[in-house]
Amino acid sequence: MPERKSIPRPAARRLSLYLRELSSRAEQGETTVSSKALGRSLGLTDAQVRKDLALFGQFGHPGRGYAIVELVASLRRIMGRDRDWRVCVMGAGNIGRALVSYDRFRREGFTIVAVFDSDRSLAGRKVGGLPIQTMDELAKVVADERINLGIIAVPRDAAQQVADALVAAGVKGILNFAPRRIEVREGIGIVSVDFTVALEQLAFQIAVGDVVNETVDSGSGDAGRLSDGEAPISA
Amino acid sequence: MPERKSIPRPAARRLSLYLRELSSRAEQGETTVSSKALGRSLGLTDAQVRKDLALFGQFGHPGRGYAIVELVASLRRIMGRDRDWRVCVMGAGNIGRALVSYDRFRREGFTIVAVFDSDRSLAGRKVGGLPIQTMDELAKVVADERINLGIIAVPRDAAQQVADALVAAGVKGILNFAPRRIEVREGIGIVSVDFTVALEQLAFQIAVGDVVNETVDSGSGDAGRLSDGEAPISA
C-alpha cells in the first residue's frame, strides 16, 4: 500500500466533475480555463477548485489559468483512467441490459466484455452484442477476459452472494445497483448507486422546503454521494 | 420558506440509508433496534446514528433502543415519503425504458405515470404499459396527471433544455441521468446520477491503492456525494 498523501473524500468526488467539465471544454476547442470559470460551471468556489487541483501538484499557470489538455491528461492518469478497464455485468434484467447498451462506458474506456444471469433459460441470448452467460462460468470468464470490474444489477437478496463470487473470481472493484449495502474485503473497491435513494433525496429536498444543488454518486457500501453540494438543508 | 433547523448534508444522505435498513428489518419482523446494531449494518458509529436521528426529535427509548415501526413512520414523514409522488420519464432510450420498468419505484411510492421522447416515430409505442408521448404534450400531461417529479434520461446536449421544459411545466424536482450539471431556479430540487462518474470513482479507489466503503448518490448540479464514507483516500 504505497500511501503518499491523503485525499479528502469530497475532493475525490469532485475530481470526476472536473474531468467531465474539462473534457467537454476540450471538445469545444477551449485551451485554457481559470479556477473561477471552472468553479462557475460546477457550482464551486474558485478557491475550492484550486485547493483540489493543488492536491496533486502544480498544474496552473499564474496569470493564465490551467492548460486544459494537459490537465485532462494528468487527471486521467491520477484517477486511473489511463488504463483499460474490463467490466462484466451481473444480471440481465432491465437495468443490466440498459447498462450493457450504454455506449458512453465504452467511449470512456470502460469496456463491457461479458453479461451473466442466473436464469439459465436466458443463456445464449444476446444483449448489446454479447451473449448472456450463466453464473457458473464467471470465474473462468473473468480470468480469460482479464475482467477487473463487476457491475451488480441483480435483485437485492442475491447481491451480496454475487459480490462474493465476483471478488472470488478476481475483480478489483464493484459498482452496485442493488438496494443494500455490500460488504467486501479490504482492498476491493465498492461504489453503490440506489435509484430509490436518489429519488428519495429529491423528495426530501422538496419536503424540507429548501433545495440545494446536489450530485448523488452513491458510494461504496455506505451512504456516499458525489454531489457538489452547497448549503445544508434546512427543515 | 419555513426554515426551522439546519440539517447537515451528509446526515441527509444517511437518512435514506436508515430508512432502507429499517424497512428491511421491519419486514424481517424485528421490532426494535439499537443505534449500535443499526450503525453496524450501515458502517457507521453508534454515536453518528444517534446524532442523526436526534436531529428530528426524540425517537429512542433508553435501555431499549428504537421502535422500528414507529421510527420508519417518522422518517417517512420527515423525508416526504408519506405523500404520493407522480413521476414522468423524459427519454425512452435504454435508460429511460429501464427506469419505467423499475418496479421498486412504484412499490416505494414513486409512480411513473408518463414517458416522453422527442423522436415522434416512437409516439404511441408502449413501454412498461405506458404509451410514449411527444415532448410537446409535456405541459398538458404534467398538469392533467399532477406530475411533480421528472427524470431526465436524454442525451447530454438535450438535458438542460428538457430540464427547463420540466420546470416550466411545473415539476418540483428533477432526477438527472445525463452527464452534465443541470441548473434550475431556486426552489426546484435536483439530484444527479452519472454512471460514468460512478465507475470512475471506482477506478480511482483502485488506482489510489486505498479503498473505502462509499455510497455514491450524485447530488444536485454539483459534485455532491451520498457516501457513508470512512477514511479519506490516500494517494
Place this chain on the structure above:
DNA sequence: CTCTGTGAAAACATTCACAGCG
C-alpha cells in the same frame, strides 16, 4: 493586472464520554 498556490481562520461534521432514563 490576472490568476495560482497556500498558510491561517472559520465553518462543519464526527467522535467521545457521560448524565440520566427505564
Place this chain on the structure above:
DNA sequence: CGCTGTGAATGTTTTCACAGAG
C-alpha cells in the same frame, strides 16, 4: 445494567486573503 441524547473535544473541509509568478 443497556442504551439514548447531548455538550464538549477533536478532526476534517471550506473559505479567506494574500504573496508571488507571468
